[in-house]
Amino acid sequence: MVTTANNIIFELKQVNFFYGSTQALTDISMDFEKNRVTALIGPSGCGKSTLLRLLNRMNDLIDGTRVEGEILFEGRNIYNADNDPVEIRRRIGMVFQKPNPFPKSIFNNITYGPRLTGTRNRADLELLVEQSLKQAVLWDEVKDILNKSAMTLSGGQQQRLCIARALAMKPDVLLMDEPTSALDPISTAKIEDLIEELKKNYTIIIVTHNMQQAARVSEMTGFFYLGRLIEYALTTDIFTNPQVKQTEDYITGRFG
Amino acid sequence: MNLTSDNSITWRYAKQQVFFNIVRLAALLISAALGGLLLFIIASGIQAISWDFITLPPRDSMTKGGIMPAIVGTFYLTLGAIAIALPLGVASAIYLSEYARQGTIVRIIRIGVNCLAGVPSVVFGLFGLGFFVVYLKFGSSILSGALTLGILILPTIIGASEEALKAVPQTFREASLALGVSKWGTILRIVLPNALPGILTGSILGIGRAAGETAPIMFTAAAFFTAKLPESIFDEVMALPYHVYVLATAGTHIEETRSIQYGTVLVLVALVLGIDLIAIAIRSAMRKRKKW
Numbered sequence: 004m005v006t007t008a009n010n011i012i013f014e015l016k017q018v019n020f021f022y023g024s025t026q027a028l029t030d031i032s033m034d035f036e037k038n039r040v041t042a043l044i045g046p047s048g049c050g051k052s053t054l055l056r057l058l059n060r061m062n063d064l065i066d067g068t069r070v071e072g073e074i075l076f077e078g079r080n081i082y083n084a085d086n087d088p089v090e091i092r093r094r095i096g097m098v099f100q101k102p103n104p105f106p107k108s109i110f111n112n113i114t115y116g117p118r119l120t121g122t123r124n125r126a127d128l129e130l131l132v133e134q135s136l137k138q139a140v141l142w143d144e145v146k147d148i149l150n151k152s153a154m155t156l157s158g159g160q161q162q163r164l165c166i167a168r169a170l171a172m173k174p175d176v177l178l179m180d181e182p183t184s185a186l187d188p189i190s191t192a193k194i195e196d197l198i199e200e201l202k203k204n205y206t207i208i209i210v211t212h213n214m215q216q217a218a219r220v221s222e223m224t225g226f227f228y229l230g231r232l233i234e235y236a237l238t239t240d241i242f243t244n245p246q247v248k249q250t251e252d253y254i255t256g257r258f259g
Numbered sequence: 260m261n262l263t264s265d266n267s268i269t270w271r272y273a274k275q276q277v278f279f280n281i282v283r284l285a286a287l288l289i290s291a292a293l294g295g296l297l298l299f300i301i302a303s304g305i306q307a308i309s310w311d312f313i314t315l316p317p318r319d320s321m322t323k324g325g326i327m328p329a330i331v332g333t334f335y336l337t338l339g340a341i342a343i344a345l346p347l348g349v350a351s352a353i354y355l356s357e358y359a360r361q362g363t364i365v366r367i368i369r370i371g372v373n374c375l376a377g378v379p380s381v382v383f384g385l386f387g388l389g390f391f392v393v394y395l396k397f398g399s400s401i402l403s404g405a406l407t408l409g410i411l412i413l414p415t416i417i418g419a420s421e422e423a424l425k426a427v428p429q430t431f432r433e434a435s436l437a438l439g440v441s442k443w444g445t446i447l448r449i450v451l452p453n454a455l456p457g458i459l460t461g462s463i464l465g466i467g468r469a470a471g472e473t474a475p476i477m478f479t480a481a482a483f484f485t486a487k488l489p490e491s492i493f494d495e496v497m498a499l500p501y502h503v504y505v506l507a508t509a510g511t512h513i514e515e516t517r518s519i520q521y522g523t524v525l526v527l528v529a530l531v532l533g534i535d536l537i538a539i540a541i542r543s544a545m546r547k548r549k550k551w
Contacts, residue, residue: 061437066360093439103430105449116438119448165434172438 012037012176012206013058018072020053022065027053029230031072035223040198040207042217042238045227046253051210054227055178058208059095060088093120096169100181102161104153104168109145112153112164116172131171139167140197159190166197170205177201179209183216195220214254218242226250300525307522316486321505322512326523331488332401332496333470333530336480339405339492340412340469345462347409348416349451352458355417356424357446376414381474383411388478402492404480411475412465419461423454456542463538470531473500483509499527 013035020028028050035041043051056062057074060081073080081091093116104112113132114122122128132149136142141163145156153164162182169177179198183191198207198220211217217224218238225235226249234241234250245251252258315325351372359365387407397403427450435445473481481501489496503523506516 059437061433064433064436089439089441091439092437097437099430099433099437101430103428103434105431105434106453115435115448116440119440119444168434168438 010037011035012077013208014073014075014078016073016075018054018057018070018074020050020057020062020071021069023067027230028057031232033225033232033235035206035208037206038202038204039223040202040209040221041223041225042221043208043210043225043227044212044214044217044253045233046258047212049227050230051225051227052180055180055208055210058176058178059092059097061092061097063088093172094174095176095178096172096174097178098162098165098169098180098182101185102158102165104156104161104164106152106154108150109153109156109164110149112168113171116168120172135167135171136164138170138201139163140193140200141167157190159186159193162186162190162194163197166194166201170201174205176206176208179207181210181212184212191216214242226253228253297528300521300528304518304521304523304525307518308525312522313526317484320512321484322515322519326497326499326502326519326526328485328488329497329499329502329523330526330530332481333499333527335401335489335496336404336408336476336498337466337470337534339401340408341462341466343405343409344413344416344465344469345458348413348461349420349458351413351417352420352424353446353451356421357442357450372414372417375410376418379474380411380472383407384475384478386410387475392479398493399478399480399482399495400493401480401489401496404476404496404498405492407475407479408469408472411472412469415465415468416458416461419464420454420458423457423461424450426457427453456545459538459542459545463535463542466534466538467531470534471500471527473504476501477504499523499530503527 011034015031015033018028018031019026031054043054045051053062057070058076058081062068062070070082074082076091076095079086081088105115107115110132113135114128117128117131122131133142133146136145141160144160145164148155153161156164162185166177166182183194186194195216198209201207209217209221221238223235224238224241226233226241226245226247228249234245234247236246240246241250242254245254312325313330314327316328317326318324355365355368359368384407387403387410391397391403391406392399397406431449431453432445435449436442440448476498480496481498482495483505485495485497503520506520506523507513
């Protein structure tokens with residue numbers, strides 16, 4: 004694989020991260036490529052979710068956190084004081100571990116973000132809802148019940164709605180924090196198919212506990228352990244020919 | 260199964276029954292106290308109630324006639340107190356739970372709010388007299404009384420609002436922020452609407468308290484007697500609790516006006532319950548829509 008500078012969307016340089024005095028990430032340097040699916044794996048508490056939440060500045064919401072090093076998004080440091088986290092989060096969408104639709108109608112869940120950022124026209128919004136739901140492969144299931152509460156959907160449908168909601172903001176990147184860990188196998192398969200489809204247009208970074216999932220959906224995989232990036236390579240290499248003993252132990256199930 | 264274990268199960272079951280009955284008794288006692296109080300008020304006050312009683316002003320040195328000016332006065336004072344305390348209380352709660360960095364300063368503010376809740380109501384009355392009536396020259400008026408009552412119920416509203424805001428799942432905030440909506444937008448569109456039923460609960464408690472207090476309005480708003488209805492917020496008004504106080508202690512016709520006293524209390528209770536019922540209806544309608 005040839006990597007040139009212009010298809011790199013995220014560039015992390017010696018990133019350290021602290022919750023108060025506890026260091027959660029140590030000296031992380033890695034690049035994320037455009038229109039690829041990158042998986043972050045590792046045992047609980049290894050810092051993979053923390054890293055994901057650094058990429059759209061969600062960790063800002065926690066008191067007493069501190070970032071060192073540089074996180075460049077399209078070449079500019081998102082932690083520079085003149086970069087507005089609100090602006091950054093519009094371009095970098097996020098899907099959470101537990102489906103978290105708003106207690107609003109399906110329609111209003113999708114239009115919530117766009118409406119607050121300038122799209123007011125009803126026809127535009129309707130088109131956006133249809134596009135987003137189609138992209139999230141949910142349209143056929145909900146097109147007749149758009150005014151029903153999102154809370155009446157099943158867990159898997161709710162998670163696809165959350166993906167549609169994120170896509171409605173037309174982001175460049177989609178961050179997914181264990182998006183299927185609360186779902187049944189059939190819903191999980193649907194989300195994985197969806198990821199396969201979405202990677203044509205979006206850069207996807209996915210945190211997962213499920214190693215088969217990482218192997219199935221991603222092209223690059225990073226293995227984290229105790230806040231450090233242990234190994235980062237093509238997914239096929241990580242799973243067939245890991246270079247570091249800890250990676251091998253983890254993927255063969257010897258710990259974690 | 261042997262005899263001992265049988266015995267011990269019977270014994271444990273008996274113990275359980277005893278404790279169930281104790282807590283049952285406690286609950287019954289509370290209900291009985293409330294029911295008894297209401298029955299007593301209704302029984303003693305009902306014969307005073309008539310259309311004239313609630314639509315006419317008092318006459319003949321307040322031994323006859325109605326209590327209309329007091330009903331209107333209490334209504335205005337309560338409404339004014341809520342209008343002042345609700346925005347201020349909700350805003351404070353938003354600051355404390357959403358914006359302020361949790362630390363020493365917030366802890367001091369919270370202690371302050373709790374202390375305010377424990378201050379005797381007559382102290383609020385004196386403060387209102389000194390500050391609103393005299394210093395700000397509002398005089399004895401609806402404005403002074405509503406401000407004093409507003410401060411009195413502020414801690415209740417702040418406390419309930421803060422609890423309600425905290426009860427909104429953090430995941431809603433994260434979902435909204437992750438979409439690139441600002442913090443203020445998130446509070447306005449997601450957090451507040453979902454906290455509203457809880458905030459209303461606080462307001463209900465506040466309304467009940469504001470309508471029923473005598474001491475805070477004694478020096479700040481309440482008139483001994485005035486037949487005319489208020490024309491501006493700078494007018495003095497009669498108020499139901501103060502009217503009862505006056506008739507029951509300060510008049511020269513205490514015995515003759517017993518039934519008017521009970522009638523006034525009955526109207527006061529009905530007024531507070533009425534306002535409560537409206538708020539409860541709004542709250543349950545809201546809750547029906549919010550499910551998570």
